[in-house]
Amino acid sequence: STLTAMGWFPVLGLLLCLSVGLSEGSKLLVAPMDGSHWLSMKILVMELSARGHEVVVLVPENSLLIKGSQTFTTVIYKVPYTKEELDGKFNELRKGVFSPPKFSDLMTNVERLVNFTTMQVKGCEYMLNNKELMDQLRGEGFDAMLSDPFIPCGSVLAHMFSIPAVYFLNGLPCQLDFRANQCPSPPSYIPIFYSGNTDKMNFLQRAKNFILYNIESYVCTVMYASFDDLVSRYISEDMTYQKLLGEGAIWLLRNDFTFQWPRPIMPNMVFIGGINCVTTKPLPADLEEFVEGSGDDGFIVFTMGSMVSDMPLKTATFFFEAFRQIPQRVLWRYEGKVPENAPKNVKLLKWLPQNDLLAHPKARLFMTHGGTHGIYEGICHGRDNVHRMTARGVAEQLLIFDLTVLSNFYKEKMQTLSSLHHDRPVPPLDLAVFWTEFVMRHKGADHLRVAAHDLNWIQYFCLDVLAFLTLIVVTVIGITVKCCLFCTRKCCGRGTAVKKKQA
Amino acid sequence: STLTAMGWFPVLGLLLCLSVGLSEGSKLLVAPMDGSHWLSMKILVMELSARGHEVVVLVPENSLLIKGSQTFTTVIYKVPYTKEELDGKFNELRKGVFSPPKFSDLMTNVERLVNFTTMQVKGCEYMLNNKELMDQLRGEGFDAMLSDPFIPCGSVLAHMFSIPAVYFLNGLPCQLDFRANQCPSPPSYIPIFYSGNTDKMNFLQRAKNFILYNIESYVCTVMYASFDDLVSRYISEDMTYQKLLGEGAIWLLRNDFTFQWPRPIMPNMVFIGGINCVTTKPLPADLEEFVEGSGDDGFIVFTMGSMVSDMPLKTATFFFEAFRQIPQRVLWRYEGKVPENAPKNVKLLKWLPQNDLLAHPKARLFMTHGGTHGIYEGICHGRDNVHRMTARGVAEQLLIFDLTVLSNFYKEKMQTLSSLHHDRPVPPLDLAVFWTEFVMRHKGADHLRVAAHDLNWIQYFCLDVLAFLTLIVVTVIGITVKCCLFCTRKCCGRGTAVKKKQA
Structure with a gap:
């Protein structure tokens, strides 16, 4: 029945069914x-x-x-x-x-x-x-x-x-x-x-x-x-x-x-x-309400990866103060100390559904530490990826205030990457x-295994062959030179002998 | 509708539709x-x-x-x-x-x-x-x-x-x-x-x-x-x-x-x-009759590729005589001269549907010149491929008489290759x-283009870098040696001067 349903593309359907069928169990x-x-x-x-x-x-x-x-x-x-x-x-x-x-x-x-x-x-x-x-x-x-x-x-x-x-x-x-x-x-x-x-x-x-x-x-x-x-x-x-x-x-x-x-x-x-x-789920109700309330300004997703939910207080305060000055709402995965008058446009979470948030139409910017999950989820959903800037302490102030400029600058490039990334014959999963x-x-998968595995690096780069060929060339030259010398000497020798005789 | 039909595999469906949709026209x-x-x-x-x-x-x-x-x-x-x-x-x-x-x-x-x-x-x-x-x-x-x-x-x-x-x-x-x-x-x-x-x-x-x-x-x-x-x-x-x-x-x-x-x-x-x-069509009626009539012995497909339908008469006669002695029927793409009493188990054709014939259950052996089409069609349908033997004149007699032995010898190996060849995530077409x-x-597809295209071979193999590093090392050694020599000479010189003074 699956085969019939996929009628317009029968061969691919067949192959996929086959693969599921054969390996089951x-x-x-x-x-x-x-x-x-x-x-x-x-x-x-x-x-x-x-x-x-x-x-x-x-x-x-x-x-x-x-x-x-x-x-x-x-x-x-x-x-x-x-x-x-x-x-x-x-x-x-x-x-x-x-x-x-x-x-x-x-x-x-x-x-x-x-x-x-x-x-x-x-x-x-x-x-x-x-x-x-x-x-x-x-x-x-x-x-x-x-x-x-x-x-x-x-x-x-x-x-x-x-x-x-x-x-x-x-x-x-x-x-x-x-x-x-x-x-x-x-x-x-x-x-x-x-x-x-x-x-x-x-x-x-x-x-x-x-x-x-x-x-x-x-x-x-x-x-x-x-x-x-x-x-x-x-x-x-x-x-x-x-x-x-x-x-x-x-x-x-x-x-x-x-x-x-x-x-x-x-x-x-x-x-x-x-x-x-590959797949996105709907956001939990409270998150959906928060991001929907961000209006035209949209919201920013800020996370340092699944393993880092804390940072030095000085750095954290800097981020809080910077976020206070922008119109966007911010969703921040943060479990550290919070300053007394934290800005209201920032929502702190112990864990955030990064992939689902980035797929949201109001998502404007993705700030991350540069881990590969974040980068690929950013590329997936065409969001701007400024991990290289956040990673450099010196660029932070500039970064926060110029978010909008940066956002537009990277947006187009990121969307091109996203369209290329998605355009594959088979989804990654x-x-x-x-x-x-x-x-x-x-x-x-032995038919995909290169024979290079059987070689050491000298063999791989043919260094032994090179040495062997060099030896042959040197030997040939050596013998030739010796022969020439021998002949010359014999001729000269005879010459001298003849001269002596004549003398 | 296509999307719904492919419900169990929505992402792939989406991607394929997208690809067809965007490029149409x-x-x-x-x-x-x-x-x-x-x-x-x-x-x-x-x-x-x-x-x-x-x-x-x-x-x-x-x-x-x-x-x-x-x-x-x-x-x-x-x-x-x-x-x-x-x-x-x-x-x-x-x-x-x-x-x-x-x-x-x-x-x-x-x-x-x-x-x-x-x-x-x-x-x-x-x-x-x-x-x-x-x-x-x-x-x-x-x-x-x-x-x-x-x-x-x-x-x-x-x-x-x-x-x-x-x-x-x-x-x-x-x-x-x-x-x-x-x-x-x-x-x-x-x-x-x-x-x-x-x-x-x-x-x-x-x-x-x-x-x-x-x-x-x-x-x-x-x-x-x-x-x-x-x-x-x-x-x-x-x-x-x-x-x-x-x-x-x-x-x-x-x-x-x-x-x-x-x-x-x-x-x-x-x-x-x-x-x-990828696709096979039913055989024409006369061919279907001929191959069906081959019984349990099955039939052999013999072709020298799409471009060669002729061969020297001596070679051709040899093949005719060899085919006379085997029980299999032979389908041969041949347009050259035919000896008077050609064996009846051989059917000569100007062109043969190679791919469709090889997919036939009674096909027993595929004899070819070793062109890539024949080889891949052979692999596709798990037929024995003896192109290396037919290409060597000396092995022909042996080959024809030992067909059955060879056939069984290669059959298993060829079927393994065939199963690997077919087992791909997307069909080649x-x-x-x-x-x-x-x-x-x-x-x-610029994102798949390596930067090596911008390098000449000296740069590619970093030979310029190697020369540069060698130069540095030689210079450093040279200067060190010079310095040492200078110091030694100065010491010795002073030593001599002192000695002279003392003298």
């Missing part, structure tokens, strides 16, 4: 990363459950955002840290959000991130040592693993259980995702994170980018040291995390080229940017579902 | 390549016409396969050669089909190909000089150009009319498509055409591949000399064909990774392999339509 193991990462992955997990797959999510007993659900099974595992210790490390990590992004801060931020992920690795190891749980999971006979490679748990389990891994991510620090998947990233036009470069660089920017590209390789080894240690102990001594990630069948990247610089990609990379803003099911149906 | 100029290439492109052209676009196809007055149609407009242009001259050059070109593919033949085949394409270039130039036609076309205000880059006409017109180009192709000789689109092709795991290598190479194979990769660059300049000449005269002096192709918005590649080795790709490459076997319409809607 597949078993998927999910190893999520805690925090905002989970919010996106959850969308896919819910959808896969709704389509009839048996989904089992691994949840640490102390977690920030992962909770159980009616639609999927959770397996809760013990971890060697308390909720307080977890929150402590996380608070350290988010300190970096309010300092301007200077290169000098990079190593501090890396250190905080390493502290946080090392804790997650410890939790992971605790689970891997839980023999009973491991045996139970192995016995389930999962068809595939859906994992956030930001922590190594999923990759290790996929390898141990010999099931293909589907990775779900926005990107990994120091491009480990591209490195592991053998995807070329020429530093001549692919700007390094934190470099401040775009894809069009002059000579000095290119030099900076090139140097940072090589520094990044070193940073990589520091950042992933605890991961490398884990995989070498649980899999084999010569295994590294990068190599392990290279076994991934499909990479679902929460990214697309309306935001990312165009670059080489691999056949097993699937771009599902915008997966977090359906694409993510398709490829996850594909991996379950075919037990991997 | 767009104007597309088509510059096809004559011969079998046209047969695939025609499928897309017909579909775009059927979806309400105004499609204008440029046809040379003397052509091999391009004909007019009720569903699209043709503009016929004069060419400076007769049908006989065209056929003559083409017959030369297809001579290569029956010789075994040795590397020594490569240059001969390249020469024949160059002779053939040079003729097409002359035809193209004749059109470009037709000022009246050019003015008429320019006045039409086309939204995009759909072109087969195997000949340069379409690219030149797209540049001259300032409209985005969509390229439709299987691949270009010496990887010019990948080169032009700035797609990295490491010779360490991407086998060069004609090298006989696969994607897994040992050291010597890699050395061979590396050397051939560099030879290919030279072959490129020879092959495309007449194209380069044309574009430099009609566009600008510093324009090459490779640079011009680099302006292409979208590359529709009739290829996919069930057949092609996995490799890096670019965001503007769309894989539509199998576009030529719809994907090709989507991206052609996308380019018309957005006047190109």
